[in-house]
Amino acid sequence: MTVDRQLPVNERPSPVIRPAETPECEASTCAGISTPESVELHTAWPGWIPLLVIGVMVVCCVGFAVGRIAGW
Known part of the structure; x- marks a missing residue:
């Protein structure tokens, strides 16, 4: 659906300003907000416990x- 509307004489569209190129390190929306995982969390759950829970749910x-x- 289009609407044909003429601009009044005193109202002119503003010129398009091109955004500056985003630096490569800031390309992601989550850049700089991630925190490293602590070493204690690496061994918090043995690998077979989540598999056991998934298996019980499937059964x-x-x-x-x-x-x-x-x-x-």
Whole structure:
């Protein structure tokens, strides 16, 4: 949808000002806000615990789906 509107004589569009080029180090929106992870967090959870939780969730979801189908 377009609207045809003529500008009054005393109202002129402002010239387009091109933005300066962003420096390479500031190209990301999160530049400079990340903090390093502490060493204690590297060993906070052993790798098998999240896998165990995911496995339990999968078994529960599959069991629920099979139960719904079988109970129909």
